[in-house]
Amino acid sequence: MEERIRKWRLILGSEADADGSYPLEGDDAGMDEVLDALYDSDRKGSLGASSPNINRWLGDIRKFFPSSVVQVMQRDALEELGLKQMLLEPELLEAFEADVHLVATILSLQKVMPAKTRHTAKEVVRKVVEELEKKLRNPMREAIEGSISRSAQNRRPRMNEIDWNRTIRKNLKHYQNDLKTIIPETLIGYGRKGRALRDVIILIDQSGSMAASLVYASVFGAVMASLRSIKTHLICFDTSIADLTAELHDPVELLFSTQLGGGTDINMALGYAEGLIRNPLDTIVVLISDLFEGGNLQSMLQRAGRIKGLGVQFISLLALSDKGVPAYDAEVAQQLANLGIPAFGCTPGEFPGVMEKAVRRGF
Numbered sequence: 001m002e003e004r005i006r007k008w009r010l011i012l013g014s015e016a017d018a019d020g021s022y023p024l025e026g027d028d029a030g031m032d033e034v035l036d037a038l039y040d041s042d043r044k045g046s047l048g049a050s051s052p053n054i055n056r057w058l059g060d061i062r063k064f065f066p067s068s069v070v071q072v073m074q075r076d077a078l079e080e081l082g083l084k085q086m087l088l089e090p091e092l093l094e095a096f097e098a099d100v101h102l103v104a105t106i107l108s109l110q111k112v113m114p115a116k117t118r119h120t121a122k123e124v125v126r127k128v129v130e131e132l133e134k135k136l137r138n139p140m141r142e143a144i145e146g147s148i149s150r151s152a153q154n155r156r157p158r159m160n161e162i163d164w165n166r167t168i169r170k171n172l173k174h175y176q177n178d179l180k181t182i183i184p185e186t187l188i189g190y191g192r193k194g195r196a197l198r199d200v201i202i203l204i205d206q207s208g209s210m211a212a213s214l215v216y217a218s219v220f221g222a223v224m225a226s227l228r229s230i231k232t233h234l235i236c237f238d239t240s241i242a243d244l245t246a247e248l249h250d251p252v253e254l255l256f257s258t259q260l261g262g263g264t265d266i267n268m269a270l271g272y273a274e275g276l277i278r279n280p281l282d283t284i285v286v287l288i289s290d291l292f293e294g295g296n297l298q299s300m301l302q303r304a305g306r307i308k309g310l311g312v313q314f315i316s317l318l319a320l321s322d323k324g325v326p327a328y329d330a331e332v333a334q335q336l337a338n339l340g341i342p343a344f345g346c347t348p349g350e351f352p353g354v355m356e357k358a359v360r361r362g363f
Helices: 002-012 026-039 051-064 068-081 083-088 088-095 100-112 115-152 164-170 208-225 251-256 266-276 297-309 330-339 351-361
Strands: 198-205 230-237 241-243 281-286 313-320 343-346
Touching: 026 068, 026 164, 026 297, 026 313, 051 068, 051 241, 068 100, 068 208, 083 088, 083 115, 083 251, 088 115, 100 115, 100 198, 100 208, 100 251, 115 208, 115 251, 198 208, 198 251, 198 266, 208 230, 208 251, 208 351, 230 266, 251 266, 281 351, 297 313, 313 330, 313 351, 330 343
Parallel strands: 198 230, 198 281, 281 313, 313 343
Antiparallel strands: 230 241
16 A cells, blocks of 8 residues: 555655655655656746756656656656757756657757757767667668569579579479589579669658658668668758758768758659659659648649659658657548558658568559
8 A cells, every 4th residue: 555655646746745644755755856846837947947957857867767768758858848948058968868859859959059069969869870770770671682682583693693592492302412412403693783773762851740750761761871782862851852862871960961840842852753763663762741731732642643653662651750640631641542652650660661562562
């Protein structure tokens, strides 16, 4: 019973025990204090605008809560207490627990970020990007290279194009006991080895609501750009176009080249993508947007249908994020689906599988 009362006291906060009938001690008292500072409406803003207050609070939440909870509390502090201005101070920025959502907030503030903070901000972003790359690189490479290998194999490969693993497995039944070897009747190769076999065009909406998707798309784009078997283009758009393909070698610089906020003109972005298509049957277009079109909707749908009609594998991702079902224009999503263009939300963990299916022309 005492443990249950303790938990409810922490959940409900100090206001639920105005007469002090259930006093907290030790770590429980510390947890209660940092929770009150953030979530007690009567004390809203009690973290203050001073560095010592917020620095101490950031240290305390790390002491009492695991990293995943710390990140949630940081986001709540930035939103509920209006502390985004704090991120313009290098000392405070270094104290935050870095994650994708903090990166998104940094990017949204980069226009007003002083020079003294910009270096620190880039280091925070680099840390998150490197962690994401480490986590996502192998699944992405395996998914794409595996599906490329299967789709590109041929039966008359040159010597340097032979896939020996698949060739041996295919010919095990031809093993010659007396010769102690396999006589291969069928050779399996990679086809146009060393050449791009697919063009991938990623169009990412850089309106404010798509911030986390932008971070993940940039990391995945950088991973794909490192693969010789595909040629990757990454284009960010709002009411203008920013082709950031040349920045894919450095996703941190790429992210700092984006401009979160503004309107959305998907029609214009599709028009730009249309100009990049050379071999439709070997092209994959990935549109990442919540589909709230600010441009010409009918023209956008006509253009999307035309691109799909060329034989392009066209996918619309409503978000590339781990935050659950996004807000999106359901009517436009349905209209795209009617054109044979699937529109769905996608987590970062699912994205390699989506690309594998696209390479196999499974959509």
